Amino acid sequence: MEVNTTEEEEEQSLQCWPPAVGLLPYLVFFHGSSETGQTFYDISECRCHVKNIPGLQGKLIGTCSYGWLVIAGDSISDDCFLLNPISTKTIQLPSLAPDFTWTDCVLSSPPHRPECVVMFLNFGYGILNVKSCKPGDVEWTGQDLELHDEWFDDSDWGVSVGVHNGDIYILTCYEHLYSVKFNKSCGITLVDLKVDDSTSPITRKFHSCSPTYLVETCGEFLRVHCYILHGQLMDISVYKLDFNEKVWIRIKKLKDQAIFIGYSGAQVLDCSTKESRIQGNRIYLTLPEDRTLYVYDLDLCGLEVCLPCPNVKADWIQNDWILPLFEDK
Numbered sequence: 565m566e567v568n569t570t571e572e573e574e575e576q577s578l579q580c581w582p583p584a585v586g587l588l589p590y591l592v593f594f595h596g597s598s599e600t601g602q603t604f605y606d607i608s609e610c611r612c613h614v615k616n617i618p619g620l621q622g623k624l625i626g627t628c629s630y631g632w633l634v635i636a637g638d639s640i641s642d643d644c645f646l647l648n649p650i651s652t653k654t655i656q657l658p659s660l661a662p663d664f665t666w667t668d669c670v671l672s673s674p675p676h677r678p679e680c681v682v683m684f685l686n687f688g689y690g691i692l693n694v695k696s697c698k699p700g701d702v703e704w705t706g707q708d709l710e711l712h713d714e715w716f717d718d719s720d721w722g723v724s725v726g727v728h729n730g731d732i733y734i735l736t737c738y739e740h741l742y743s744v745k746f747n748k749s750c751g752i753t754l755v756d757l758k759v760d761d762s763t764s765p766i767t768r769k770f771h772s773c774s775p776t777y778l779v780e781t782c783g784e785f786l787r788v789h790c791y792i793l794h795g796q797l798m799d800i801s802v803y804k805l806d807f808n809e810k811v812w813i814r815i816k817k818l819k820d821q822a823i824f825i826g827y828s829g830a831q832v833l834d835c836s837t838k839e840s841r842i843q844g845n846r847i848y849l850t851l852p853e854d855r856t857l858y859v860y861d862l863d864l865c866g867l868e869v870c871l872p873c874p875n876v877k878a879d880w881i882q883n884d885w886i887l888p889l890f891e892d893k
Contacts, residue, residue, distance in 0.1 A: 587608075587835070587839055587840045588606075588607060588608055588822075588835060588837075588840050588842065588887070589607075589628075589824045589833050589835060589885040589886060589887040590604040590605060590606060590607075590885070590886055590887075590888070591604075591605040591607065591848075591850065591857065591872060591873075591883055591884075591885055592604050592605070592620075592883060592884050592885070592886055593605070593873055593876045593882075593883045594620065594882050594883070594884075595876075595877065600616055600621055601614055601615060601616040601621075602614070602615055602616070602617060602620055603873050603876050605857075605872040605873050607842060607848065607857075607872075608840055608841035608842050609841070610870075610872070612872070612873040612875070612876075617647075617649055617652070619635065619645075619647045619649075619652065619654060620633075620635070620647070620649070623635045623636065623637070624636045624637070624882070625831070625884045625886070626666070626669030626682075626684065627668075627669040627670055627671055627831060628831060628833060628884070628885065628886045628887055629670070629671040629727070630671065630673070630674040630675075630889070631648060631650075631674075631887065631888060631889030632646050632647065632648055632671060632674070632675055633646065633647045633648075633649060633886060634646060634657075634669050634671055634682055635647050636660060636666070636669070636684070637659070637660055637662075642659040642660050642661065642662050643659060644656075644657040644658065644659055644660050645657050646671075646675055646682070646699065648888075648889075649886060649888045650888045650889065655675055655699050657682060657697060657699065657701075658697055658701060658702060658703045658704050660684070660695070660704070664684070664686070664693075664695060665686050665693075666684040666685060666686050666693075666695075667685060667686050667687050668684070668685045668686075668687065668722075668724075668725045669682075669683065669684050669685070670682075670683050670685075670725050670726070670727055670732055671727075672727055672730055672731070672732055673727075673730045675699045678698075679730060680698060680699055681696055681697070681698055681732070681746065681750070682696065682697055682698070682699070683695070683696040683725075683732060683744075684696075684704075685722065685725055685734075687721055687722035687723065688721060689719055689721050690710065690711055690712065690719030690720065690721065691708055691709065691710055691711060691721075692708070692709040692710075692711055692721075692722055692734070693706075693707075693708055694706065694707045694708075694709065694752060695707075696746075696750050696752065697750065698750070701750075705749065705750040705751065707751065707752050709752065709754060711736055711740075713736075713738040713740070718738070720736045720737055720738045720740065721736060721737050722734050722735070722736050722737075723735055723736060723737050723775070723776055724775075724776045724777055724778045724787070725778065726777075726778025726779055726780065726785070726832070727780060728780045728785040729780075729783075731743055731744070732744040733757075733778060733785070734754070735776060735778060735787065738761075739759070739761040739764045740756050740759075741756070741757045741759045741805075742754040742755060742756055742757070743755045743757060757807075757810060758810055759805065759810045759811065759812065760809075760810055760811045760812075763811040763812040763813070764812060774789050774790065774791050774792070775789075775790050775792065776788070776789055776790075777790070777825055777832045778832070779823055779832045779833075779834055780834070781818065781821050781823065781834040782819060782821060784804045784805075785804065785805045785807070786802055786803065786804050786805075786815075786823075787802070787803050787804075787805070787812065788800060788801075788802050788823060788825065788832075788847065789801045789802075789803075790825070790849060792851070795851070795854070797849060797851065797858045797860075797867065798867075799860075799865075799867075800847055800849075800860045800862075801814065802814070802815050802816070802818070802847075802862065803815065816862050816863075817845060817862065818844060818845045818846075818847075818862060819844060819845070820836055820837050820838050820844040820845075821834050821835070821836060821837065821844055821845070822834065822835060822837050822842060822843075822844055822845070822846050822847070822848065823846075823847045823848070824847075824848045824849075824885040824887075825847065825848070825849045825850070825885075826850060826883070826884045826885045831884050831885045831886075833885050833887050835887060843861075845861065845862045845863050846859055846860065846861055846862065847859070847860045847862070848885075850883055850885075855871055855872075855876075855883075856869050856870070856871060857869070857870050857871070857872050
């Protein structure tokens with residue numbers, strides 16, 4: 565169900581956004597219980613803008629894709645919906661069961677497309693818990709999938725999820741890359757792409773200190789490895805998947821693109837920097853329980869750090885990247 569706003573409300577919402585909206589993601593700080601509203605950090609101008617989007621108050625962002633946010637319930641509500649933060653339009657989704665724990669979320673395509681799927685995932689040891697639905701469904705389709713590595717005869721577990729050309733992919737600790745296939749009733753089958761694991765940039769034992777993120781950019785499917793030591797980001801490497809040869813290839817150029825990674829890993833965005841005031845070939849990253857913004861330059865293999873929005877109160881509860889778009893896409 566889509567809830568429409570009036571033209572006057574939508575016009576007022578558009579006028580309240582900073583000039584760079586639609587060009588670059590914003591790092592959004594969600595305030596704690598002491599105050600309402602959110603603080604938006606504009607990386608192109610290093611400025612903070614305070615807004616109050618009621619649909620975000622007290623909620624968790626599952627992911628941001630195609631200009632839409634997947635909003636999950638909080639500790640006192642199981643409400644779940646899609647939200648366009650600029651127009652404030654919402655599309656209601658089925659409620660999430662209070663006892664369902666999720667670690668990742670994906671939106672496969674824009675919500676107006678018939679193939680669009682919203683998926684919440686919980687990566688457990690040896691098992692993958694999934695709930696999925698299409699906009700307009702009245703309930704979630706739940707499924708538990710076993711993950712097992714035959715070569716090592718050991719339980720496997722998911723480490724990252726991403727979307728490429730509308731298809732959902734799951735990467736596991738034992739370097740299996742699965743394509744998620746849906747049947748007519750939204751049931752799921754995992755198809756192993758059989759990617760040559762000898763081309764993998766890291767081995768199983770390093771996944772805990774080298775989180776991996778999947779992201780699509782310029783038609784290519786990338787995996788980004790962040791090497792973290794004692795809670796601090798040390799280095800980043802990027803690989804693209806050759807779908808024909810089934811190998812990972814290291815790259816050192818993102819062209820005019822930039823990648824933005826949120827603390828949860830569910831927030832991985834890319835955007836063009838052609839019309840913006842920031843440089844391309846950079847990766848912006850935030851870590852859990854850390855106000856620091858890390859900026860990694862692939863050209864220089866250099867790392868910069870800054871503290872955005874230093875005046876945000878200490879009781880902030882989370883920060884996320886969002887890329888609002890003027891049009892619903």
